[in-house]
Amino acid sequence: MTLKNRISLLVSLLFTILFGLASTVIFVLYSNFRKEEFRERLEIKALSNIKLLVDVKEVDEQLLKMIDQNSINKLYDEKTLVFDSNFKLIYSSIDDAKIKWSEEDLKYLKKNKTFFKQQGDYEVYGVFYDTKDKDFYALISATDDYGKRKLLFLRYTLVVSYIFFTCICWILTSFMVRKALNPLGLFHQKIKNINENNLDSRIVSKSKKDEIDLLANEFNYMMDRIEISYQKQKEFTAHASHELRTPLSRITAQIENTIADPATSIKGKTFLKAILSDVNHLTELINSLLILSKIDTNEAENNEIHRMDEILFSAMENLKKSFPEFSILFEIEESDNLDTLLEVKGNKNLLEIALINVLKNACLYSDNNQAEVKISRNENQLIISILNTGKTLSEKEQKNLFQPFMRGKNSKGTTGFGLGLRIVQRILNLHKSTITYSIPDINSNLFQLFFH
Numbered sequence: 001m002t003l004k005n006r007i008s009l010l011v012s013l014l015f016t017i018l019f020g021l022a023s024t025v026i027f028v029l030y031s032n033f034r035k036e037e038f039r040e041r042l043e044i045k046a047l048s049n050i051k052l053l054v055d056v057k058e059v060d061e062q063l064l065k066m067i068d069q070n071s072i073n074k075l076y077d078e079k080t081l082v083f084d085s086n087f088k089l090i091y092s093s094i095d096d097a098k099i100k101w102s103e104e105d106l107k108y109l110k111k112n113k114t115f116f117k118q119q120g121d122y123e124v125y126g127v128f129y130d131t132k133d134k135d136f137y138a139l140i141s142a143t144d145d146y147g148k149r150k151l152l153f154l155r156y157t158l159v160v161s162y163i164f165f166t167c168i169c170w171i172l173t174s175f176m177v178r179k180a181l182n183p184l185g186l187f188h189q190k191i192k193n194i195n196e197n198n199l200d201s202r203i204v205s206k207s208k209k210d211e212i213d214l215l216a217n218e219f220n221y222m223m224d225r226i227e228i229s230y231q232k233q234k235e236f237t238a239h240a241s242h243e244l245r246t247p248l249s250r251i252t253a254q255i256e257n258t259i260a261d262p263a264t265s266i267k268g269k270t271f272l273k274a275i276l277s278d279v280n281h282l283t284e285l286i287n288s289l290l291i292l293s294k295i296d297t298n299e300a301e302n303n304e305i306h307r308m309d310e311i312l313f314s315a316m317e318n319l320k321k322s323f324p325e326f327s328i329l330f331e332i333e334e335s336d337n338l339d340t341l342l343e344v345k346g347n348k349n350l351l352e353i354a355l356i357n358v359l360k361n362a363c364l365y366s367d368n369n370q371a372e373v374k375i376s377r378n379e380n381q382l383i384i385s386i387l388n389t390g391k392t393l394s395e396k397e398q399k400n401l402f403q404p405f406m407r408g409k410n411s412k413g414t415t416g417f418g419l420g421l422r423i424v425q426r427i428l429n430l431h432k433s434t435i436t437y438s439i440p441d442i443n444s445n446l447f448q449l450f451f452h
Helices: 003-055 061-069 103-112 145-180 182-192 211-260 266-301 308-322 338-342 348-364 395-399 420-430
Strands: 079-083 089-092 114-119 122-130 135-142 305-307 327-332 343-345 370-378 381-389 434-438 444-451
Touching: 003 079, 003 089, 003 114, 003 122, 003 135, 003 145, 103 114, 103 122, 103 135, 145 182, 182 211, 211 266, 305 308, 308 327, 308 348, 308 370, 308 381, 338 343, 338 370, 338 381, 348 370, 348 381, 348 420, 348 444, 420 434
Parallel strands: 327 370
Antiparallel strands: 079 089, 079 135, 114 122, 122 135, 305 343, 370 381, 381 444, 434 444
């Protein structure tokens, strides 16, 4: 999970939990408030009935029923019972009152003065009324239909609000976090595009001086040090290669002159030829290292447009000089806009070196001294395919195929240092192109160069 998604998830979950707790607290508080308010209404109603019945002598039971039924404070489905000190029912608001009561309830009232409890859908309030002469007990039962409707409305309102604002929160949080961390995404994209060919790239930092800008500044300082170290390494490789080429050229010339001298014995010539072969290999290694050290410095020369078919023909001719017995079957696929795709902007010499190295690789590892070269297109890509038959590479070897000094098990008996394909990859990276290796069939090696 990315940092953006993690922060969005955590913030959204926090809001969801807090809003859920707040909604629950509001609902519980209002529910308790409704009960307390309804209890007070029942208490007022019960006490008023007792006072009318006890204190006003002109009010009898029938009159009290009429007053009770026509009261402006009448409760929904109200039932009232009044008992005297002997627990005898002296008043009932309706004849078929269904209030469940017992003497234990009345005794509890005498001791605790009041109680409030739930009986099914009804809420019952009991009160003990003490006068000088007699004691009275009143039980009043009703349903708070109005209060419960308000409570139900509040519940639905809180649920809908919770769902709505939670969705809004998740969307806004995701948007705001992505917007806030957008510089980090650009930072990541910039870092991902940095390679050995563009070590001079730097991250542009703003004047906000936040954590991302501080990270960008530190990254730029690190890249400065890496670039300096890399340049020194390349300079050392280039200088060392130049210095080594001169004495090797002299050694080569001296060995060749000694071999050509008639006074040299046959045994001596054989020995000198073996030494010359080793010197030539060493010279080839130094030339390869020199090419690798100079590849990155040729970016300024990549502005000319060249035709890849012409460069390929030139590479094939140069290969013929070293491997005259090697044959190449050439094919070019006819398609629209192929002439346009054949025009590639870059350094001609480097592109030719890349093609020569791939062709040379196909020659060295071919079991029939033959390779098939095909030029084709795929949408807006120019593809140069080089196919030969021979031993193939294992999956582990394929992963490290383009690493320097990498040689597979199929290289036994062949000369080389494992730098050819590395040079090819570096040249193609400089030209924003790629190379791939695959095994299309048994004992078949296919290299494909993709030019955009």
